[in-house]
Amino acid sequence: MRGSYDKTMLAKGCFKRFPSGRLFLIFVVLLFPAIRSFSEQKAPPEKYRDDSIDILHYNINLTIPNLTAKTLTGITDLQVYTTRDSVRNILLMLDHLTVDSVWINEERDHHVFRKGNIIHIRLQEPQDKGSTVLVTVFYHGRPIHDPHWGGFYFTRRAAFNMGVGMTVTPHPFGRSWFPCIDNFTDKATYDYFITVPDTLVAACPGSLEEVIHNHDGTVTWHWNLSDPISSYLSSVAVSSYTILRDSLQGMQGLIPAYYFVPKGKAASAKGTFSHVSEYLRIYESLFGPYPWEKIGYATVPFNKGAMEHATCISVPEYILTGTHDFDELLAHEFSHSWFGNLVTCQTARDMWLNEGWATYCEALYREFSRGRAGYTRYIHTNHRRVLQFAYIADKGYYPVFGIPDNLTYGTTVYKKGADIIHTLRNFLGDKVFFDAMKKYFRQFAFMNITTAEFETFLSQTTHQNMEDFFNTWIYTPGFPHFSLDSFIIIRDRDDYVTGLFLKQRLRGRTDYSYNTPVKVTLLDKTWKQHNEKVIISGPSMKKTLITSFRPVAVMLNMNQFVSDATSSDYKIIKQTGAYTFNNCFFRLDVKTLNDSAFVRVIHHWTGPDLPAPPPGFILSENRYWSIEGVLPDSVAWKGSFVYNFSRSMRNGYLDTLPAPSSKEMLKLLYRPSLHTSWREIPVKVTGNPTSGMLLTPFIKEGDYCVAIKRSGSS
DSSP: OOOSSOHHHHHTTOSOOOHHHHHHHHHHHTTSOOBOBSOOOOOOHHHHOOTTEEEEEEEEEEEOOOSSSOOEEEEEEEEEEEOSSSEEEEEEEOOSSEEEEEEETTEEOSOEEEETTEEEEEEEEEEOTTOEEEEEEEEEEOOOBOSSSOEEEEETTEEEEESBOSSSSSSBOGGGTSOBOOSSSOEEEEEEEEEEETTOEEEOSSEEEEEEEOSSSEEEEEEEEEEEEEGGGOOOEEESEEEEEEEEEETTEEEEEEEEEETTOHHHHHHHTTTHHHHHHHHHHHHOSOOSSOEEEEEESOOSOOBOOTTSEEEEGGGOSSSSTTHHHHHHHHHTTTBTTTEEESSGGGTHHHHHHHHHHHHHHHHHHHOHHHHHHHHHHHHHHIIIIIHHHTTSOOOSSSOOGGGTTSHIIIIIHHHHHHHHHHHHOHHHHHHHHHHHHHHSTTEEEOHHHHHHHHHHHHTSOOHHHHHHHTSSOSEEEEEEEEEEEEEETTEEEEEEEEEEEEESOSSOOOSEEEEEEEEOTTOOEEEEEEEEOSSEEEEEEEESSOOSEEEESTTOOSOOSEEEEEEEEOSSEEEEETTTTEEEEEEEESSOEEEEEEEESSOOOSSOOOTTEEEOSSOEEEEEEEOOSSEEEEEEEEEEOOOSGGGTTSSOSOOOSSGGGEEEEEESSTTSOOEEEOOEEEEOSSEEEEEESOOOSEEEEEEEEOTTOO
16 A cells, blocks of 8 residues: 555656766776675565655666677666655565666765665665655676566567566566565666667567667667556566557547557558457446557567566467457456556465456457357366366465465466356446446555455445355355255245255365355246255255246256356257267267257266265266256257367366276266166266266166276166
């Protein structure tokens, strides 16, 4: 959170060091020895936290003499504001680069030493709260990058940074190229003076103030960012760019747009970026006006992903295909203009507030550009992938909040985060959900927020107690699994009373969900529907629903509005043919059909519960299927159930039992309901003992499970 002073107003116009002054200052630096690093060991982040100072403004003067040498020279002025009385120490981070000297208020300071990546500055006089100090750091060297992702890169034709390091701590990686307070919470405005050979262009956040031709074969690009950002959102990208300029209509007027692309790629870039106006229209309508002075994308020769640098998003060059194949990546990064850039997570533990939401915005882009069906496909596929792969990719089940540092940028945060936000939207309802998010960006603009504060905000804004929701979906690992144990129907005069017996089991967690609303759908024989929400709490419960018709099918969470440990799909079948039930590992081949059918398939991501299988059979431990709906009596069809005992990440460990030694051991068991016995049904195995399909003409309402029959069993 910020104090009461206006950080932006204090920073405007202050301490801008223009190129003419730089020559003198670099000359002075050469008179003094460099500040040697005592140790290359990185300081633990908890020792670096210091809320006694706040950086208001950075003035970064950076010279990149050429791309071949892979070095830079920098002079960074920092306007430091003291937030407490008697401040004597200023701590800044700069990684790997050599510090030549440090000046305080334009006088060289001798009370400076460096330990690892921390520059320790002891002021000669203590500063009272509200004071400002100009710190100038002179440095040079070859910058580093994270061994996996992020930092500062040189290639044969470009120099650029990616603002976070995925395997370094702390993750913000501004310190790879300028001295800074490198965390999510210290936000500042920026001026950039980037001097490069005059054949190159330097792209940075903010507005282009001027291009200064130095008449020595170099040019200085001056950019100014007037709104405050965290250090990880600051950026520079240098290459022999072609600059494409445009103006896009926003809610509050025209917004300049810049696209920095390699020479010869202008035509394809225009096609690739032609939907940016659509991203703007959609996200403004959902979250409020675009809050920044410029829209920008800079392409870089980096094949590991993109980075949401404020107003100058870095994206890989391979996206420039002239098509819209990478719309979701571009939309994801653009949505960070709200999620992360405007309102920023307080700590890495809160990263789902940045990345989970930006991933969910991919689904929103599909919905509001292609229709609800596109959204549904995205959400259902993402949910299945989370259930199948997240615990493998991240090596365990985790909640979206409080993730370990090594998994800050893992599947749980991104993909499960989006999955849970889908559930949140349906929990609140569209109007309340989107109204709340508009208020969120108004209330917390240019600030930081914790997950607990977000919970409190939603509770106060929506007038709903969000404690049980956050405990179930945000603070607890794994997933609840909701199922219909059984139901009974009783005629009561003109109505029908349906008694539901519901169960909750657990996948990757030990705590049950409480007060979770789940929709129940009742169908009559003509497929007339009655939909009603029931509240599920604890391991088992009973609910009663009243309808004017007699239900012939009762379905729980049919549209997957709640992201529990199931994936499902339904089809209305009116003609013969093959029907693939998406994300269910099931296909139905209809040969003859005398009447239409309503078929729903549920793939449960928990092992089947009691009763036990027949003697000699071993059931799959972590999944089974249910088939339900309105199925005609006279039909010829064949169901194909996917099995896979492979231990590879690619297959997601579908069946966790050891693979059978022969196909003959593979069986398919069936039970009409939870309280009936399993029995073997006829099956044809296509594939090998490790993977393939189990084909059966026996398709009725009930449960199905892959099983292995032990050798020698009768």
